[in-house]
Amino acid sequence: MSTIGWGDPLSPSSFARPPRPRTEDKGEALLDGEAGPDWAVIREISQNLVDVLNDGVDRQRARELIEAEVRRWMHDQMTSGRLAPSAAVQRRLVQAVLDHRFGLGALQPFLERSDVENIVVNGCDQTWITYTDGTKMPGPPVAENDERLVEWIQLLARRGNTGREFSHASPLLDVALSDGVRLAVVHWVSRRPHLAIRVHRLVDVTLAQLTELGTLTEALEGFLRAAILARRNIIVCGEVNSGKTTLVRALANEIPPEQRIITLESDFELFLDDPKLAHRHHDVVALEARQANAEGAGLVRLQDLVPACLRLNPDRVIVGEARQGELAPMLEVMYSGARGSMCTLHVHRPEHVFNRVVQLGRRADLGLSPEDLHLMFGMAEPLIVHIERDTERNARYVTEVMEVGPPADSAEPTRNHIFIPASEGPGTPAGGHISAALLEDLQAHGFDPALLTGDDAVPSGRGWT
Incomplete structure (x- = not known):
């Protein structure tokens, strides 16, 4: 039986919200x-x-x-x-x-539910639970006082893969816990400790399942599957909590299982190396950036890991999120190191991707001009896949796919809009605006060009919640 999330049977009842405790x-x-x-x-x-x-x-x-x-x-x-x-x-x-x-103490029962998406904690006595249908309800206290809460957070910080510090000297904490849980904490720059817990429900997920949920159309599913098999580079973009990581997981699950994948993340969230997913990926190396210790030693940045991972002979490299200096070496990987690689970017609109690349290059002080970055971006020839979240229904769906190529008549890379936003739901074909080279490549890997104009591209407008 096909499964999704943490193994719930893929049926309509699997996504219905059970009664709250x-x-x-x-x-x-x-x-x-x-x-x-x-x-x-x-x-x-x-x-x-x-x-x-x-x-x-x-x-x-x-x-x-x-x-x-x-x-x-x-x-x-x-x-x-x-x-x-x-x-x-x-x-x-x-x-x-x-x-x-x-586990997560008094919050553990909520993590074991299928309908809880996010949990925030404001001090020891105020908790808010956000459910998959978008509703927000109060939760239980998590400690007897804030001092005990800090002690508990420090215990959680040590559970992460790299064992991170949480103290006056290190007041910001991001750590990936087990079973698809990500924890972000801030204190000492705020009056009370504040926690944000994100629960990744769709860990073992495929493109076909996202189509069934309404996140993709059949045309998008066929297009993206062929793009993965054709080893096309892909950049998934969208806002915070729009579903970028889940979509990357689904895309990664289309990679042939014998290929060697290396994932690079600030905090483990992809979980492609999870033993429960060994049937999908036989050869995975998961690398995580490391913060400096209290003495300032031991720092390992994502931009350090990108070139280092190439010495581990990857077939593909996946960067969980390009935030700073790792973007330029990642584009180099896409161009000449490991074709068919992926990363995610935070952007509000897909057309902002080009300026975002320049912004990240400046932030990291890479010494590259905007023209240099645009040239690197264009030569990598990535497909830009934009995903959005409908905040009213808490549903996610892909709205646009763009083909990027080297600069031609301007400094920015060229672009073709293959799928464009629809009035509701996932993107619809843009009338076949696709380069001949890409179309030929996709056809060689099973894509039917008729999907770009066919009726089966009509969106369902649902999207996963």
């Missing part, structure tokens, strides 16, 4: 009715097991150790003449300790 199901009542979790008890039991609950311990073994410690704690309660908690409370306590150490 009742208050007592959210972990807000742990030991004392509706009074909220007893943070001191959770912390005490966690501290007693700190030497044995390391990151490498098996989760089943961790649960057994926590259950034994909870039983010891219960015995102490009874010998002190206190009322023994019920079996249900004991189970919730075991789960709370497990979630505190290996």
Whole structure:
């Protein structure tokens, strides 16, 4: 059976939002009715097991150790003449300790739901949950005070692949946690600690599934699949939270499994090296940039990783997001290093891509003129794929595809609009504005040119949520 996200069957019911948990199901009542979790008890039991609950311990073994410690704690309660908690409370306590150490504490139940998209935390006592249909609801407190919240964040920071610092000296934190969760935190430049948690639901996703969800048309699906097989470079662009990373995952899943892929990211989000996706990609190297330590040593930038990864013999390189100095070496990779590579860019409109390239070049102080950057961009001949998010319906869909070539009559690269924005939903063909060389290349890899003018290009206007 085809699967999407974390393995939910691909059917309409899979995307229907289940009933929201009742208050007592959210972990807000742990030991004392509706009074909220007893943070001191959770912390005490966690501290007693700190030497044995390391990151490498098996989760089943961790649960057994926590259950034994909870039983010891219960015995102490009874010998002190206190009322023994019920079996249900004991189970919730075991789960709370497990979630505190290996999950996201009181927020873990929300991460296990299929309809939660983003979570923000403003201090220890204010949480907001955004669901996939766009609604925003309050969530539970996450710590007893802000000081304890900071301690918990520092624990989370150590779980990332590179083990990042969160302190007065490093008040900004970005870290990718397990199971498609990305955490961004800021403190000490704000009055209280603030967290933003993004949950990537569509991790194992294909172009066909995005077409079924209304994000693509059949014409777009066939075009993009052929472009991947033809080893055409692709730049996916759009605004924040528009679905760029999900689309790149779907595009990457069309790469033949025997090809060697190297991913470069500021924070792991693509997850192409996930063992659960080994059937799609047999040979993946995932590299992550590294921040400097408190002494200023150990910094590894994305722009350092781009040329370094070429020595690892990639067939394709995927940069999660080009933000600064990595853009120029990435264009070099697209031109001469590993054809068929991909990256993403933050832009509001696809026509802004050209100025965005110049802006990033200046920001990184690359010593390249705008003309140099435009020439590099054009010679890479990427396809620009623009994706948008309908904020009212929280739906994402591709609106435009543009073919880019070397500069001709002006300093900027040439462009052909292959798919243009429709009044609603994914992009529609622009009347076959496509170079003969690209069309011939795509036809050789299974693309039917009739899709550029056929009725099957009519959008559904839905898009995934």
